Amino acid sequence: MVMQCAEVWREISNYLDDQVDPGLRAAMEEHVRGCKHCTAVLIGTRNVVQLYGDERMLEVPLGFSQRLHRRLEEGMPRRRGNALGWMMALGFAALLLLSFEVGNSSQAFGPPGLRSEMARSGIHIPADLVVVAVGDGRIFHVPGCKFIHDKDKLQTMTAGEALRAGYAPCVRCLKKYLSERKSIGPMEAESARLEQDPD
Amino acid sequence: MGMPETTASLENAGEPWNEEALIRRIRQGEHELFYELIRPYERRVYAATLAILRNEADAEDAAQEAVLKAFKHIRQFRAEARFSTWLIQIAVNEARMRRRKQQAVVMEPMVDPQDEEGQYTPRDFADWREIPSETLERAEVRQKLAEALNSLGQKYREVFILRDMQQLSIEDTAKALGISVPSVKTRLLRARLMLRDLLAPGLGGNWSKALSFAKGNKPW
Numbered sequence: 001m002v003m004q005c006a007e008v009w010r011e012i013s014n015y016l017d018d019q020v021d022p023g024l025r026a027a028m029e030e031h032v033r034g035c036k037h038c039t040a041v042l043i044g045t046r047n048v049v050q051l052y053g054d055e056r057m058l059e060v061p062l063g064f065s066q067r068l069h070r071r072l073e074e075g076m077p078r079r080r081g082n083a084l085g086w087m088m089a090l091g092f093a094a095l096l097l098l099s100f101e102v103g104n105s106s107q108a109f110g111p112p113g114l115r116s117e118m119a120r121s122g123i124h125i126p127a128d129l130v131v132v133a134v135g136d137g138r139i140f141h142v143p144g145c146k147f148i149h150d151k152d153k154l155q156t157m158t159a160g161e162a163l164r165a166g167y168a169p170c171v172r173c174l175k176k177y178l179s180e181r182k183s184i185g186p187m188e189a190e191s192a193r194l195e196q197d198p199d
Numbered sequence: 200m201g202m203p204e205t206t207a208s209l210e211n212a213g214e215p216w217n218e219e220a221l222i223r224r225i226r227q228g229e230h231e232l233f234y235e236l237i238r239p240y241e242r243r244v245y246a247a248t249l250a251i252l253r254n255e256a257d258a259e260d261a262a263q264e265a266v267l268k269a270f271k272h273i274r275q276f277r278a279e280a281r282f283s284t285w286l287i288q289i290a291v292n293e294a295r296m297r298r299r300k301q302q303a304v305v306m307e308p309m310v311d312p313q314d315e316e317g318q319y320t321p322r323d324f325a326d327w328r329e330i331p332s333e334t335l336e337r338a339e340v341r342q343k344l345a346e347a348l349n350s351l352g353q354k355y356r357e358v359f360i361l362r363d364m365q366q367l368s369i370e371d372t373a374k375a376l377g378i379s380v381p382s383v384k385t386r387l388l389r390a391r392l393m394l395r396d397l398l399a400p401g402l403g404g405n406w407s408k409a410l411s412f413a414k415g416n417k418p419w
Contacts, residue, residue: 009321013388017369041321044395052363052394056335057344060245061255064262068241069234071263072270076230 001027008038012045125169125177127160133167145173218282225273233270240283241266243365244290247375250360251294252301253349261297265290287361287375298353321392347397355390358383363391 001023008031014020015028032038051057132154133140140162141148147170148154159169171178221236237244244265249258269276269289276285334340348356361372362383373383 006318006320009319009392010388013384013391016391019369037321040399041392041395044321044399045391048391048394048398049363051335051344052348052359053366054335057341058242058246058249058364060242061259064245064259065238065241067259068263068266072233072267075267075270076233 003027003031005031005035005038008032008035009041012042015042016046016049125159125163125174127158127163129159130156131159131162131169132156133162133165138166138168139170140167140174141170142173145170147172219278222273222276222278222282225270230270233273236282237266237269237286240286243283243287243367246360246365247287247290247357248294250357251291251298251353253356257297257301258294261294262290265293268293281371284367284371284374287365287367287371288377291357291375291377319389319392321396344398347394350397351390351393355386355393358386359390359394362387 008028011020011024011028015025020028032042130143131140132143132145132148134148134150134153134155140157140159143156157165162169169178218236221232225232225236241262245258245262248261248265249255252258252261265286269286272289276282335344348359351359357376358372361367361375362369367375369380369383369387372387373380376383378386
């Protein structure tokens, strides 16, 4: 088969994609061998395919994948809960229940509920330590604490009484007695009192 | 935008073997698996939107939107279709929709001297050396290639990027773009020849003077 240049050009893309039958392929190659122009066209076109097919030719912007996943995350519906979520929720509920039980067992000295979100439960505060509490406030202090703001409404009482009334210890003047998430117990209170005042 | 429905077979050896299972589990509520499903195709989605929008920021935004739409419409995906083709179709549709909105301000730099159906006559450049891929390590060469690609008309650029840069098959390219296989072939031929004409003077001359190409190395 003798081919003209125009016929070769028309099939060049199929030739490069290996989509021509063996007869046509042979005829094209026969033509190209003797045609400088078609040789240049074929090699130039092959160059184009090879160069653009290189993955370096398409650079995905830095962070593209992360941003895509973030967008997806925002667009996905919130899960109602998976196994891990349920296990964590159950664990948290168990912890709550346990802390409630512990709280009940030390009700005599434990606070019924702190009046300040910022306050922490006391520990080792001597139950008979004399403290002052602000009348309508939330905190009790060691007498003379410089952080007492409303000195006209002070009530003097013991630490045990203050705790039972729901006052929280001042985190500054009573700092040495404080510890998070623990309540004062009768044994601890007595022990603390003896440590501080052995007589 | 309506979700495309494809009917391609799962014959591609590169297709993840567990893709079907992943899709089933995502449909059953394991949404986080969608990240795994799309990870191999992120680059293709971006390439598809970039081919149409020619702007990195717009392309990224369209790619994100397309992936999100794919997630939201995963139930519409038909099992006999290839997920990657379906995903690219969504990306193409999303980008085309955005492009239509931009149409008033976008100037199309068409390098389309002849009608698609007509014969394209390649320019007669005598140089016929082969260009090694190392050339791409030079940023200015990549830049020239990108500029040449951007100068093509959209219909040629779309086909060329999906087929020659993203290595989609002719059939998948046709499905992704919603055109016939013969149209893909015609546009692909035209795109390749136009790019060759645009690049041959530079690749054969000025850009590659410092490189030692094997001149006259005929492949047959």
